[in-house]
Amino acid sequence: MSVNLNETIWHPRRERKMSEVRNQAILDVIKNCIVKKNNDIPFYVADFSDVLYKCRYWKTKLPGVEPFYAVKCNSDPMLLSLLVSLGIQFDCASKGEIDAVLAAGAESSDIIYAHPFKSNTFLRYAASVNVDLMTFDCEQELHKIKRIFPQARLVIRISIPNVPAAFPLSNKFGCTVKEAQKLLVTAQNLDLNVVGVSFHVGSLCEQAFAYAKAIKMAREVFDMAEDIGYHFTLLDLGGGFPGSTGSLDIFDKMCYYITSALDEHFPQGCGVRVIAEPGCYIACSAYTLCCKVIGKKTADMNPEDEESYKQQVFYYLNDGAYGSFGYGFEKYGFRIKPLLNKSQQASRPILRSKLWGATCCSSDCIVEDCLLPEMEVGEYIIFDNMGAYTRSLVTGFNGFPMPMTHYVFPPQSEYKNDILPPLEDFCKELGSNKMKAFVKIQDYIMHDDSNDDLFRKG
Numbered sequence: 001m002s003v004n005l006n007e008t009i010w011h012p013r014r015e016r017k018m019s020e021v022r023n024q025a026i027l028d029v030i031k032n033c034i035v036k037k038n039n040d041i042p043f044y045v046a047d048f049s050d051v052l053y054k055c056r057y058w059k060t061k062l063p064g065v066e067p068f069y070a071v072k073c074n075s076d077p078m079l080l081s082l083l084v085s086l087g088i089q090f091d092c093a094s095k096g097e098i099d100a101v102l103a104a105g106a107e108s109s110d111i112i113y114a115h116p117f118k119s120n121t122f123l124r125y126a127a128s129v130n131v132d133l134m135t136f137d138c139e140q141e142l143h144k145i146k147r148i149f150p151q152a153r154l155v156i157r158i159s160i161p162n163v164p165a166a167f168p169l170s171n172k173f174g175c176t177v178k179e180a181q182k183l184l185v186t187a188q189n190l191d192l193n194v195v196g197v198s199f200h201v202g203s204l205c206e207q208a209f210a211y212a213k214a215i216k217m218a219r220e221v222f223d224m225a226e227d228i229g230y231h232f233t234l235l236d237l238g239g240g241f242p243g244s245t246g247s248l249d250i251f252d253k254m255c256y257y258i259t260s261a262l263d264e265h266f267p268q269g270c271g272v273r274v275i276a277e278p279g280c281y282i283a284c285s286a287y288t289l290c291c292k293v294i295g296k297k298t299a300d301m302n303p304e305d306e307e308s309y310k311q312q313v314f315y316y317l318n319d320g321a322y323g324s325f326g327y328g329f330e331k332y333g334f335r336i337k338p339l340l341n342k343s344q345q346a347s348r349p350i351l352r353s354k355l356w357g358a359t360c361c362s363s364d365c366i367v368e369d370c371l372l373p374e375m376e377v378g379e380y381i382i383f384d385n386m387g388a389y390t391r392s393l394v395t396g397f398n399g400f401p402m403p404m405t406h407y408v409f410p411p412q413s414e415y416k417n418d419i420l421p422p423l424e425d426f427c428k429e430l431g432s433n434k435m436k437a438f439v440k441i442q443d444y445i446m447h448d449d450s451n452d453d454l455f456r457k458g
Contacts, residue, residue: 022047029408030290030339034380042291042319042403044386048082049409050286054243055086058278061255064268066275068112070239071097073279073388074287078407080104083282091239091277095122098131108132112236114198114277116157116173117141123148135198135236137175139186146190154187154194155236156180158217163210165202165240166331174199180221184228196234196272197221204280204331205240208253214238215261222272235266237276243284244333244385251281280388284332287387289324289403290339291317293375294358312352315375320357320364324386324403326393332385338373339380348373355381359398 026045033043058067068091069083075097083090084105092098093115101111113126113134118141126134127149136142137157145152159174175183187194197218201210215237222232237258242250266272295316319325336355338345353372357364375381394402 025408026288040318044405045288046407047286054282068275068277070277070279074283075100095125155196155198157198160199160201160214163201164206166204168202169200177220181224184225196232198236200238201240208257212257212261215265219265235272235274239277241278241281243280245285283387284385289383289386291319291381293377293379294318296377312354314354316356318358322359322395322397324390325366332388334383334385337382345373358400
């Protein structure tokens with residue numbers, strides 16, 4: 001049954017009421033997969049209703065900022081297809097990412113090639129598929145673009161110094177405002193089309209005010225470009241937005257500073273298109289990882305020192321640092337949840353524990369020290385907030401496979417007090433005309449990417 005969007009007022013609080021439904025749906029799928037698969041391969045459960053929630057919330061808080069999903073964060077083909085259907089556009093950094101997005105159904109015009117340094121081959125490929133919007137931050141890149149793709153629309157990337165972030169980027173990419181003037185003169189002399197300014201305050205930015213600072217700096221470059229003879233029409237706010245469960249308060253603060261700064265420096269109607277590159281924000285909380293305990297032993301810590309003698313239980317899981325738990329995963333807000341029922345949790349002792357990965361590498365450690373109910377071999381541990389920079393960093397080292405992925409869209413229609421527009425209507429609300437058959441989801445679906453069947457009813 002279709003819901004008239006004009007008669008349905010969506011509010012984040014209403015959506016939050018669905019969290020228990022989603023959590024139960026994810027748990028049901030996890031238990032169902034354990035029973036049906038009965039193997040030692042880890043797996044994700046991707047909650048697409050969470051992706052919808054994030055897209056809706058973005059539109060509510062930043063209605064004037066177009067999201068270009070950062071594909072590097074999680075390039076799951078099903079996720080990309082969903083985002084295409086929702087009218088989301090894409091930030092790509094390589095030929096492979098461009099290919100993935102185009103294969104998902106996006107148009108070339110939906111892509112910004114947001115890597116300041118592009119290989120000659122990748123640049124030629126971008127030209128061949130007409131991905132013409134791209135960033136730069138130095139003179140050498142300008143000469144390369146002039147030689148290979150002179151028709152490109154260019155966006156100058158400026159660095160935003162002294163911003164605390166989990167992964168600072170200003171030391172690797174971006175030019176100073178002072179350097180920008182020289183680069184714009186060079187671009188003009190080369191007869192290149194520079195159309196705007198981009199920046200990135202750092203992944204998982206820890207200072208919401210940094211966006212206001214960066215927007216003000218971008219305004220300076222806009223004015224500088226006007227004096228040189230350019231008329232910029234694009235502002236790219238980059239990424240840095242958190243996406244873990246419970247991080248919306250931080251995101252709200254960022255939105256406040258972004259909105260205030262845009263109102264001051266780029267008011268509505270000024271002719272400037274504003275975009276941003278959320279990755280973690282969209283994908284992080286949507287993916288839950290389920291790992292199996294494949295080994296266990298009790299280790300003596302400092303056995304020769306009786307005063308500091310301690311025991312720690314080592315658990316060996318079927319995923320690890322060369323799989324889903326790559327560099328920096330701990331900064332994205334993961335939470336450990338042993339898959340035990342209430343009576344099991346109540347009856348088992350809480351022990352100091354260490355979680356090891358599956359490979360033979362001695363540095364393959366997931367969690368150095370934590371407190372867990374005693375687990376047994378063959379039981380499972382769930383990690384949530386695992387959608388950002390996990391799947392995309394899996395190496396296959398030691399022959400361990402990529403985790404499987406199952407997709408769910410928890411039911412809504414059974415809960416009459418919390419009726420939300422169905423997915424099809426939400427896509428129309430976003431203005432997308434790219435509905436894919438696979439996202440015409442009714443109440444509850446599950447897909448296993450190791451199976452040829454597109455969907456199986458849960």
